[in-house]
Amino acid sequence: MATVLQLPQPTWFIGCGNMGGAIIDGWRAGGLDLNPITVIRPSGTPVAGVRTVASIGDAGFEPKLVVLAFKPQKLDEVAAQLRQYVGNDTIVVSLLAGVELQSLRHRFPDTFAIVRAMPNLPVAVRRGVVGLYGENLDAQAQAQRFVNDLFSALGFAMWTSDEQRLAALGSVAGAGPAYVARFVAALTKAGMARGLTEEIAATIAQETVLGTVWMASANHEDMASVARRVASPNGTTEAGLAVLDGDEHVLDRLIAATIDAAARRGAELAAEARRVEEPARLS
Numbered sequence: 701m702a703t704v705l706q707l708p709q710p711t712w713f714i715g716c717g718n719m720g721g722a723i724i725d726g727w728r729a730g731g732l733d734l735n736p737i738t739v740i741r742p743s744g745t746p747v748a749g750v751r752t753v754a755s756i757g758d759a760g761f762e763p764k765l766v767v768l769a770f771k772p773q774k775l776d777e778v779a780a781q782l783r784q785y786v787g788n789d790t791i792v793v794s795l796l797a798g799v800e801l802q803s804l805r806h807r808f809p810d811t812f813a814i815v816r817a818m819p820n821l822p823v824a825v826r827r828g829v830v831g832l833y834g835e836n837l838d839a840q841a842q843a844q845r846f847v848n849d850l851f852s853a854l855g856f857a858m859w860t861s862d863e864q865r866l867a868a869l870g871s872v873a874g875a876g877p878a879y880v881a882r883f884v885a886a887l888t889k890a891g892m893a894r895g896l897t898e899e900i901a902a903t904i905a906q907e908t909v910l911g912t913v914w915m916a917s918a919n920h921e922d923m924a925s926v927a928r929r930v931a932s933p934n935g936t937t938e939a940g941l942a943v944l945d946g947d948e949h950v951l952d953r954l955i956a957a958t959i960d961a962a963a964r965r966g967a968e969l970a971a972e973a974r975r976v977e978e979p980a981r982l983s
């Protein structure tokens with residue numbers, strides 16, 4: 701019989717905004733028992749079915765698993781309070797975009813294992829993509845398996861061999877839902893410009909993206925083939941694709957520039973986090 705996936709008691713979420721909330725929603729949808737979780741967030745805003753407190757001091761027993769789900773800029777502020785609760789049997793999972801493992805290890809020198817996870821928002825409906833990267837995983841195979849199981853419950857989870865690849869995965873998948881959202885919105889606006897109501901235009905744009913990707917995934921079909929099957933020679937779609945592709949592949953260049961800009965910001969965040977204070981000076 702398969703073993704039931706269980707969160708360790710206690711599990712702390714430090715921060716629970718868009719991404720922390722999406723992960724908890726996904727685990728809830730997957731039937732995980734959320735009782736071990738304590739959410740710590742300054743506002744104390746309740747999270748359905750989960751114990752929520754406003755400060756680390758109110759959280760209780762030292763955690764076995766800590767999910768860092770606040771903005772990277774808050775790392776030093778949080779680490780100064782959290783470090784004393786993170787012991788040599790604690791697994792720290794960091795969602796902090798751009799913050800490298802070495803920067804985390806400096807802040808939490810005693811913790812058993814640190815894993816970086818780069819999820820995207822569809823984890824909330826268990827159709828997410830999660831990039832994972834950890835240190836010294838041969839020695840920590842059990843921790844790796846456990847974190848792998850937790851995130852595989854939220855969609856497609858994969859380990860990367862280095863942090864550059866994790867950053868690459870995050871630049872496409874982590875940020876991707878925002879870009880897809882903009883594409884669907886642009887399709888909606890175009891539908892409205894052709895006389896459709898906003899409601900109809902938005903619905904068909906969304907369903908078209910969902911249906912296309914679903915079909916391709918179900919058929920293991922690549923996107924070039926999908927486009928070929930829609931566009932008959934000299935037909936209407938081909939006229940449209942001629943604009944998107946253009947002489948200079950305008951869409952490819954736009955997306956590449958978009959992802960470059962996000963990657964540059966990721967590098968800046970990593971550099972900020974690298975400017976680490978010595979742990980002794982944090983206490």
Ligand SMILES: NC(=O)c1ccc[n+]([C@@H]2O[C@H](COP(=O)([O-])OP(=O)(O)OC[C@H]3O[C@@H](n4cnc5c(N)ncnc54)[C@H](OP(=O)(O)O)[C@@H]3O)[C@@H](O)[C@H]2O)c1
Nearest residue numbers: 715716717718719741742743769770771772795796797874
């Ligand atoms: N959003 C995404 O799609 C995405 C994708 C990949 C990675 N990430 C990463 O996930 C992390 C969270 O992003 P997000 O989009 O969820 O941000 P968010 O919606 O702004 O949530 C931030 C959370 O941090 C909490 N917080 C702020 N200051 C805190 C403190 N001093 N101690 C403890 N908690 C504190 C906030 O508490 P209150 O709720 O009380 O205000 C809030 O719950 C970031 O590091 C980001 O890089 C996000």
